[in-house]
Amino acid sequence: MRPLRTAPLSSFLRRFSAHVHVHVLGMPIRVGHTANAGRGVFAVRDIDLGELIHTADPVVAHPSLASLHKACYFCLKGIRRSVSYTESAVAASATEGSPTFCSSTCEESAQVFYATEQQVDWSEFHEYCSNYGVRFPLIAKRLACMVISSGTSPNSLDILSHVNLSNGIPADWITERKLLYKALRSKAAGSLNLSFLTDDWYVGVLARLHINAFRIERVDQDDSEDILAAAAASILGESILGSAVYVLPSMYNHDCDPNVDILWPDNASANLVARRSIKSGEELHITYIDASMAPDKRRSFLEEHYGFTCKCARCRDGD
Numbered sequence: 001m002r003p004l005r006t007a008p009l010s011s012f013l014r015r016f017s018a019h020v021h022v023h024v025l026g027m028p029i030r031v032g033h034t035a036n037a038g039r040g041v042f043a044v045r046d047i048d049l050g051e052l053i054h055t056a057d058p059v060v061a062h063p064s065l066a067s068l069h070k071a072c073y074f075c076l077k078g079i080r081r082s083v084s085y086t087e088s089a090v091a092a093s094a095t096e097g098s099p100t101f102c103s104s105t106c107e108e109s110a111q112v113f114y115a116t117e118q119q120v121d122w123s124e125f126h127e128y129c130s131n132y133g134v135r136f137p138l139i140a141k142r143l144a145c146m147v148i149s150s151g152t153s154p155n156s157l158d159i160l161s162h163v164n165l166s167n168g169i170p171a172d173w174i175t176e177r178k179l180l181y182k183a184l185r186s187k188a189a190g191s192l193n194l195s196f197l198t199d200d201w202y203v204g205v206l207a208r209l210h211i212n213a214f215r216i217e218r219v220d221q222d223d224s225e226d227i228l229a230a231a232a233a234s235i236l237g238e239s240i241l242g243s244a245v246y247v248l249p250s251m252y253n254h255d256c257d258p259n260v261d262i263l264w265p266d267n268a269s270a271n272l273v274a275r276r277s278i279k280s281g282e283e284l285h286i287t288y289i290d291a292s293m294a295p296d297k298r299r300s301f302l303e304e305h306y307g308f309t310c311k312c313a314r315c316r317d318g319d
């Protein structure tokens with residue numbers, strides 16, 4: 001995964017902010033308007049079955065609290081003894097409770113948030129996330145640390161669509177913002193610039209994470225682990241390495257019979273791969289949910305979590 005950089009992303013975002021019809025350089029896709037689902041991604045040439053359409057690095061990613069010693073704290077690569085860059089460093093950090101990195105490159109790249117993060121006592125904030133089983137505040141925390149370290153702009157997620165808040169702002173979000181502010185404010189030197197960390201900022205971030213954050217699961221394709229054990233880990237949520245949010249993958253709309261898969265073969269860097277051959281001009285879709293669920297389950301999940309009623313061919317046919 002490439003180190004996080006702001007310049008290319010911000011120029012990309014500027015191009016998006018006007019009316020979208022953006023050909024993404026070097027990729028066989030463009031972002032354009034759809035008839036009834038806002039922006040979407042379209043093929044600009046025929047795409048072959050199995051073709052790697054593009055890769056995408058996250059704007060921000062965070063391991064789950066349960067994965068702090070199983071995933072790289074920067075790139076979310078699953079850590080096994082064989083891939084750790086220093087056995088002793090990994091073992092020491094696991095016992096001391098500090099995060100683990102898979103390589104010195106990731107450790108250096110992480111300074112964009114870690115230099116700030118390390119100065120702060122996160123115990124109360126992490127306890128809240130752990131008690132309530134919430135993952136988005138962790139991403140918001142990392143984003144805040146990146147903003148403080150000038151590693152990204154406070155507006156870096158503004159381009160993404162957000163949940164409809166017409167029924168009001170969840171009280172939890174205000175509590176979380178206060179906890180985040182309190183943790184950062186309590187830093188011994190007390191010198192961090194937190195002027196961006198308002199309720200509005202936090203609510204804007206959470207409203208986007210709810211629609212756009214991806215859950216990243218460990219893929220154990222090439223080792224000899226028992227397949228049943230891996231399936232059990234998936235059901236129990238133990239295979240979840242963390243969450244990440246991207247710009248371009250967030251432009252893909254949903255279909256219960258998608259033509260594109262989003263995969264994480266190595267770390268939080270995503271691969272968008274054609275599930276079948278796609279004609280030039282066709283819209284590309286991924287699935288946001290487990291598409292093997294029954295139609296009524298898919299419908300209620302999409303309505304509750306994403307705020308739309310799916311009208312894809314499968315849903316129309318009640319399949």
Ligand SMILES: C[S@@+](CC[C@H](N)C(=O)[O-])C[C@H]1O[C@@H](n2cnc3c(N)ncnc32)[C@H](O)[C@@H]1O
Binds near residue numbers: 037307308
């Ligand atoms: C991750 S965003 C996808 C990009 C989005 N269309 C945009 O303009 O930014 C998810 C949102 O897109 C819309 N969307 C995605 N798939 C849809 C579908 N099958 N039918 C209707 N709306 C959809 C919903 O508003 C959903 O909350």
